[in-house]
Amino acid sequence: MTRWRVSTLVAVTVVATVASGCNKKKQAPPERRPPPELSGLAAVPVSTRVLIGADPARLADSEIVARAFGDMLARDPDLGVRTQRLAEACALDVRTQLASVHVALTTDAPEPLLVVTGRLAEADLAKCVQTTVGAGGGQVTAHQVEGRTLYKVDDAGRVVTFGFGRADTVVVSASEKLVIEALGPGPKVLDDAEMKGLIDRADARAPLWAVGKVDGSLGQRLTRLTGGAVTTPPKAFLAALDPSAGLRVSLGAVMATVDEAKALESHVNPTLALVAIAAQARGLGQLAAKIAASRDDDVVRFGVDLTSDEVKEVLSRIDSRGPSQQDASPGLAPGDAGAAETPPDGGARGD
Numbered sequence: 001m002t003r004w005r006v007s008t009l010v011a012v013t014v015v016a017t018v019a020s021g022c023n024k025k026k027q028a029p030p031e032r033r034p035p036p037e038l039s040g041l042a043a044v045p046v047s048t049r050v051l052i053g054a055d056p057a058r059l060a061d062s063e064i065v066a067r068a069f070g071d072m073l074a075r076d077p078d079l080g081v082r083t084q085r086l087a088e089a090c091a092l093d094v095r096t097q098l099a100s101v102h103v104a105l106t107t108d109a110p111e112p113l114l115v116v117t118g119r120l121a122e123a124d125l126a127k128c129v130q131t132t133v134g135a136g137g138g139q140v141t142a143h144q145v146e147g148r149t150l151y152k153v154d155d156a157g158r159v160v161t162f163g164f165g166r167a168d169t170v171v172v173s174a175s176e177k178l179v180i181e182a183l184g185p186g187p188k189v190l191d192d193a194e195m196k197g198l199i200d201r202a203d204a205r206a207p208l209w210a211v212g213k214v215d216g217s218l219g220q221r222l223t224r225l226t227g228g229a230v231t232t233p234p235k236a237f238l239a240a241l242d243p244s245a246g247l248r249v250s251l252g253a254v255m256a257t258v259d260e261a262k263a264l265e266s267h268v269n270p271t272l273a274l275v276a277i278a279a280q281a282r283g284l285g286q287l288a289a290k291i292a293a294s295r296d297d298d299v300v301r302f303g304v305d306l307t308s309d310e311v312k313e314v315l316s317r318i319d320s321r322g323p324s325q326q327d328a329s330p331g332l333a334p335g336d337a338g339a340a341e342t343p344p345d346g347g348a349r350g351d
Contacts, residue, residue, distance in 0.1 A: 035147040038165030038183060040100060041199070043115045045178065046187040048195060050105040050212030056098040058207035062243035064311065082155065085136075090128035099168075104189070105212070109175035113182060117169045125170065126151055148183050150176065198236055201299075203250065206240035214253075222253075229267045232256040238299065247311050250303040257298065264300045268293045282317055 044051065059065045073080035086092075098118040105112055129151070130140040138155035150163045161176040163183050171182045190196050198211035214234045223230050238252035255261040272291055279288035291304045306314070 035183070036185065038171075039117055039169040040102065040115065041190055042188055043165040043169060043171055043182045044102055044104050044189040045106060045108070045113070045181040046189055046192050047106040047108040047181070048104040048113075048189045048192070049107055050210065051189060051195070051199065052103040052208070052210040053202075053204060054101045054103075054209075055207045056094045056101055057096070058244050060094045062207075063315070064243045064247060067315070082136075086129070086132050089132040090125060106178060108181065109173070109178050111174040111178065113175070113178045114172040115165075115169065115182065116172065120164075120168055120170055122149075122164045122167070122170075129153060145180055146184060150179060150183075152176070194236070198238065198254070201254075202238050203240040206242045206248075207244055208241040210237075210239040212237055226264065226267045229263045230255075230260055231263075232260050238301075243311075246305070246307045248303070248305045250301055252296075252299045252301040255298050255300065261295050261298045261300050265293060265295045268300065268302070284314065284317060287314060 073083065092098075097120065098116060100117045102115040103112050104115070126140070126142070133140055133153055133155045136155060138153065140154075141152045142149050143152070144150075145163075148163050148165075150161055153160045153162070158174075160172060160174050161179045162170055162172040163179055164170055165183050171179050173179050173182075190199070194213065195211070202209050202211045213236050216233070218233075220233055223233050232255070234253040234255055236254040238250075238254065240248075240250045242248040253261075253264065255264060272293060275291065276285055276289040279285045287306065287310055290306065291302065294301050294303070
């Protein structure tokens with residue numbers, strides 16, 4: 001093949017390659033899909049070991065809940081001021097705006113995670129938080145993470161991060177890592193078979209309920225308290241509280257086996273009788289006697305159901321409780337041993 005033919009073939013090949021490249025359509029950039037909508041349990045991370053669920057509207061009218069909340073704010077007046085300021089600025093109405101609240105304690109961070117669902121507008125909430133925190137010298141900054149806006153609130157050194165999983169769901173925590181985990185595409189609490197099983201067994205219709213895995217050291221203490229009657233500690237717990245009409249409380253210990261549950265039940269009933277006897281010193285013996293234990297397969301439940309009048313009686317006893325006799329300084333009547341004698345004329349005694 002002559003040099004001319006080789007050159008011609010090379011030129012033709014180059015031209016054909018360039019031409020075919022020019023005719024190819026440019027690849028469109030990958031479509032950016034919006035992050036998935038997350039609400040309720042779908043925004044609770046898989047690292048959760050304790051989960052609490054609440055119905056704010058049903059708890060708001062409870063005298064017991066109001067007292068507990070008031071005591072908490074009394075112990076931290078600054079928290080009370082900031083809470084009231086934020087509620088007023090954002091015009092938050094617990095009864096009408098909040099549908100549910102979930103609190104998660106996880107193995108990934110010591111701080112709790114809150115998932116709040118209700119009539120919440122992201123723009124309005126961000127604006128009122130900015131206004132309220134800014135008035136106190138703090139600041140709110142925003143940045144994007146995986147297609148979502150995260151708001152970082154720095155209020156006098158207290159840092160909290162929040163973001164929206166859906167138009168009606170806000171996720172809040174002092175740990176930004178937890179907020180990112182909750183709003184990210186990773187596995188969630190319902191992907192944990194053990195936690196899902198506990199949630200399915202919980203009384204989620206109660207105004208306040210909780211489930212969780214039992215810490216090993218706590219479980220070991222129970223085995224010691226039963227004097228070895230229970231050899232394997234509980235593996236989980238179930239709890240429910242309904243203060244809407246009186247007070248109904250239930251706490252269940254999920255045991256490793258049915259036999260362990262039977263052993264715990266047989267040990268608990270005599271103990272509850274002793275508790276009722278001890279409560280008589282406070283005038284609450286009859287109410288304490290209403291605490292009962294029962295077994296349902298591998299779960300031992302402790303419960304009490306009080307009427308509204310009985311709840312008022314308990315609160316009245318607590319309010320009227322004075323110092324114990326051991327703490328009080330007994331008065332000594334004149335003439336008693338150790339009492340200082342006063343001279344008849346009321347003056348100082350001469351030598």
